[in-house]
Every structure is written in structure tokens, then in C-alpha cells.
Amino acid sequence: MLSGRRYRLKLTEAQVAQCEEFGNLCRAVWNTALDQRRQYRKRGAWINYNEQAGQLADAKTEHKWLKTAPSHILQQALKDLDRACRDHGTFRVKWRGKQRWNPSFRFPVGKLIEVERLNKRWGRAKLPKLGWVRLRMTRQLGGTVRSATVSRDGREWFVSFLVDDGKQTPGQHAIPNTSVGVDRGVVSAVATSDGKLIDREFTTPGEAERYRRLQQKLARQKCGSANRRERDRRGDFCSQVAADLTDRNALVALEDLRTQNMTRTASGTTEKPGRNVSQKSGLNRAILGKGWHKLELALHNAARHTGSEIVKVPAAYTSQTCAVCRNVDPNNRNSQAVFRCTGCGHTAHADVNAAVNVLAAGRAVAACGDLGAGRSAKQEPQPASTPVEIPRL
Structure with a gap:
């Protein structure tokens, strides 16, 4: 791997x-x-x-x-x-x-690259035409180097080694009959079908104020920024959540969201100005701030080590559908957090209810295969082998 x-x-x-x-x-x-x-x-x-x-x-x-x-x-x-x-x-x-x-560049020939550990904290690598470069050895390589990419992030330089660790993706998950649905939101980054709301603040109020002042200062200076703390925290959060979900579940279902399309600007053109530009900008910042796409990438990466199956299902109506009676109504979602079915009266956290719907759709896809993979459009999905427990408020 x-x-x-x-x-x-x-x-x-x-x-x-x-x-x-x-x-x-x-x-x-x-x-x-x-x-x-x-x-x-x-x-x-x-x-x-x-x-x-x-x-x-x-x-x-x-x-x-x-x-x-x-x-x-x-x-x-x-x-x-x-x-x-x-x-x-x-x-x-x-x-x-x-x-x-x-700036970044890649050395594709692994046999021309040598890596040595000097002591507990430091090591060095020999790269073509650069010679020996010192690096902060935070972990063992654990395999054979296939390539190396040198890049600059802010003021610091980093090297990324592509390593063949000799491992294989497990043929089956350690707990094969487990599954979870994941709903990504702007209030809570992750809501799961078992009732968990997972989130964290990537910047403190003081850091946000300092960032605002630095942005004002930056606007009057040369382009470029060395502030990468929030992005690193977001990446660490997504990696931890992905590792936890894939460790505990053989099937992880999440919505098929086109994040790039969802975060396009609404400013329009000079001839045809956009509408609700400020509201759309705020929504775009909230979506990007929660790291939706980064979480999806982290899930796929973590699944290689556990053998979990990552299933993406259509996102349409998952937040408006009652997970109990399947009633679809825009009025079911009373607010950002509260779901109250107009048909049967079922009440739950709105994001958790959506995650339950995502899990049900993911189980159907896993059992019958996606329509695009050759299944007949007339074939009805089989019911889930185990009932989905719906957490309530």
C-alpha cells in the first residue's frame, strides 16, 4: 500500500x-x-x-x-x-x-533518494542536486521510498515521501456487520446516524479577531500569508473523525455533495448581477470552514487500512424526509437543528435524521449496487438486514 x-x-x-x-x-x-x-x-x-x-x-x-x-x-x-x-x-x-x-517539485525516482535518521528528533534525506537536507523526523518512514515532493507552505519548506509500506487493504472489516450514515453540516461538521454530533472550533475568538486585523494589514502589503493554523486544525479534525468512523464501521455512507459547485460565487457579472451575494458568501465560508471535501478524502484514505466500504448516495431530500414514515415535506425541518415530521410527529435532531436517511440509502446501494454499475432501474432495493435505530431528542 x-x-x-x-x-x-x-x-x-x-x-x-x-x-x-x-x-x-x-x-x-x-x-x-x-x-x-x-x-x-x-x-x-x-x-x-x-x-x-x-x-x-x-x-x-x-x-x-x-x-x-x-x-x-x-x-x-x-x-x-x-x-x-x-x-x-x-x-x-x-x-x-x-x-x-x-513552489513545489517532485523527484519521481525513489532509488536516487536516501533517508537516514540522525537522532530522536532529526533525520536527513539526500535529494538530487540538493544534496543532504535536514528534516524533522516526527515518525518512521516505515517502507521503501517511491518518490519525494518538496513544497513550500507559508515560510516553511516540507518534503513528502510516497512510501510503499508493504501492507494490503484487508479483504473484510474487523467488524463486518457495522455501518453508519454521515451527514455533513455547517453548524455541526459531522452528524452520524447513531446520534453523535461531532464538531470543534478551528479558531478561538481571539485568533479570529487577530486574523481579521492581519487580513486588513495584508491587504495593504505584498500578497502571501504564513497563517496555516486553522487549515492544519481542520485537516487534523477530519483525519481523526475518518479514522474513528472507519475503525468502528464496515460501511460508511455519506451524501454525494459537489462541494466545488456548491461554493461558487453568486456575484454574477456586470450585465447580470447576482442576488443574495452576502448570504451566499457566508454559506460558502461555512461550508469550506467545515472541510466537507477534506473529510471525504480522509474517509477514503482511512478505509484503505480498515477495509471499510465508502458509499456515496444522492443528497436530494435527505434533510426533508422522515426516517420513520418516509414523509417528504420541506416543513418537516422546523429549524437548522429540529426535525418534526408533519405526518407522524417523529421528532429528532435534523442532521441526525438526515444521517439515518443516508445510511438507509447507503445500505441499499451496498446491497444492490449503484444504478450506474449495471443494476436495472426497475429493481427495487432490498430492505436493510438490520433495522436502523433512530435517536430522538
């Missing part, structure tokens, strides 16, 4: 300058290659990675500054661009601006 190991680097001034130069070269190669792809597409033609990699080799004879960086990190920039263009489309891939993009 391939796993990631991330360590903070302690570079010399010369190594910092060298890393900045490598990052700038990768950015230049990315932007030049992207411009070339767009010019080709405008003419109705197509250029792929192999052709651009050949042109890069020829460009090195004319532009000596390209030889400063190892060839394979520039080729990796072209490979990343090729994958991005295939996944998103050539004209949707963004330019890498000097102020908006944190």
Missing part, C-alpha cells in the same frame, strides 16, 4: 534559494506548456506529454538555465499538466502565478 509521510525541512540559505529556483523553473515550464496546449486547441489540434517532453529536451540546448534543475522534476511538471488537462480541460487549467502558487 502506498502511503504519504510529510516532514518539515530545515534548509540552509543556499538550499532555500535552490528550491525557489527549482520551483520557478517548474512554474515556467507549466505556464509555457499550458500556453502551447491552448494555442494548439484553438487551431483544432492536440499536443500530448510525449511531444512536449521531447521539445523540453531540445529547449535545454538553447536555454542553459533549464539545466539548473534535474530533468525529471521538469518532466513531472509536464506530466501533472497533462493529467490536469485531461481531467478538467485545457482551458480550465489555471496558470501558476508567482504570488498565487506555492
Whole structure:
């Protein structure tokens, strides 16, 4: 199994300058290659990675500054661009601006990378053309290095090793007959079908006020920020929740939410201004602040180690449907927190009720398979093998 190991680097001034130069070269190669792809597409033609990699080799004879960086990190920039263009489309891939993009580059050949532990806290790694670099050894590698990515985050530099730890995903979960439904919200980050509301504050009131003042100061200064505390706390929260859910459940069902589409701006254009822009902006900040997409990624990553199955179900009407009588009514949800069915009078926490509906749909998908996987649309899902216990207020 391939796993990631991330360590903070302690570079010399010369190594910092060298890393900045490598990052700038990768950015230049990315932007030049992207411009070339767009010019080709405008003419109705197509250029792929192999052709651009050949042109890069020829460009090195004319532009000596390209030889400063190892060839394979520039080729990796072209490979990343090729994958991005295939996944998103050539004209949707963004330019890498000097102020908006944190420098990063990848060494893809693991056999050229050496890692040694110096003492309890520190280690070092030998990277092509960078030589030996010191790193904060917070954990053992635990496997064979396949590649290494060096990146800058704020003012600090980090190295991420892709490691083959020799493990295999379990064929079956340790507790095979367990399942849970997950509803992601803006008040409580996670609500589960067994009645748990999981949340935490990623910034204290004092930190929020300080952040506001720093943002005002930043608006009058050069672009860029070294404040990453809130993001790190959010990532740690998602990792802990994902590990707990996958450890205890063989099936984890969650809504299929298109977070990127849900958080698009409502400002519109000059000709057609948007409506309720401030309210939409607040909702976007709340969604992004709870880390919905990051939690989904963390669940998939944690499931590799436990053998859990992650099932995504349609999100439509899960918050308006009564988990007891299946009555669908927008008036069922009296408020953000209270669900009271207009049909049978069932009362529960609104997010927990939605999580129960998600679990029921997830069990049906797990039992019969998704419609897109070949199941007939006329086939009725079989009832769940075990009843779903519905927590009440």
C-alpha cells in the first residue's frame, strides 16, 4: 500500500534559494506548456506529454538555465499538466502565478533518494542536486521510498515521501456487520446516524479577531500569508473523525455533495448581477470552514487500512424526509437543528435524521449496487438486514 509521510525541512540559505529556483523553473515550464496546449486547441489540434517532453529536451540546448534543475522534476511538471488537462480541460487549467502558487517539485525516482535518521528528533534525506537536507523526523518512514515532493507552505519548506509500506487493504472489516450514515453540516461538521454530533472550533475568538486585523494589514502589503493554523486544525479534525468512523464501521455512507459547485460565487457579472451575494458568501465560508471535501478524502484514505466500504448516495431530500414514515415535506425541518415530521410527529435532531436517511440509502446501494454499475432501474432495493435505530431528542 502506498502511503504519504510529510516532514518539515530545515534548509540552509543556499538550499532555500535552490528550491525557489527549482520551483520557478517548474512554474515556467507549466505556464509555457499550458500556453502551447491552448494555442494548439484553438487551431483544432492536440499536443500530448510525449511531444512536449521531447521539445523540453531540445529547449535545454538553447536555454542553459533549464539545466539548473534535474530533468525529471521538469518532466513531472509536464506530466501533472497533462493529467490536469485531461481531467478538467485545457482551458480550465489555471496558470501558476508567482504570488498565487506555492513552489513545489517532485523527484519521481525513489532509488536516487536516501533517508537516514540522525537522532530522536532529526533525520536527513539526500535529494538530487540538493544534496543532504535536514528534516524533522516526527515518525518512521516505515517502507521503501517511491518518490519525494518538496513544497513550500507559508515560510516553511516540507518534503513528502510516497512510501510503499508493504501492507494490503484487508479483504473484510474487523467488524463486518457495522455501518453508519454521515451527514455533513455547517453548524455541526459531522452528524452520524447513531446520534453523535461531532464538531470543534478551528479558531478561538481571539485568533479570529487577530486574523481579521492581519487580513486588513495584508491587504495593504505584498500578497502571501504564513497563517496555516486553522487549515492544519481542520485537516487534523477530519483525519481523526475518518479514522474513528472507519475503525468502528464496515460501511460508511455519506451524501454525494459537489462541494466545488456548491461554493461558487453568486456575484454574477456586470450585465447580470447576482442576488443574495452576502448570504451566499457566508454559506460558502461555512461550508469550506467545515472541510466537507477534506473529510471525504480522509474517509477514503482511512478505509484503505480498515477495509471499510465508502458509499456515496444522492443528497436530494435527505434533510426533508422522515426516517420513520418516509414523509417528504420541506416543513418537516422546523429549524437548522429540529426535525418534526408533519405526518407522524417523529421528532429528532435534523442532521441526525438526515444521517439515518443516508445510511438507509447507503445500505441499499451496498446491497444492490449503484444504478450506474449495471443494476436495472426497475429493481427495487432490498430492505436493510438490520433495522436502523433512530435517536430522538
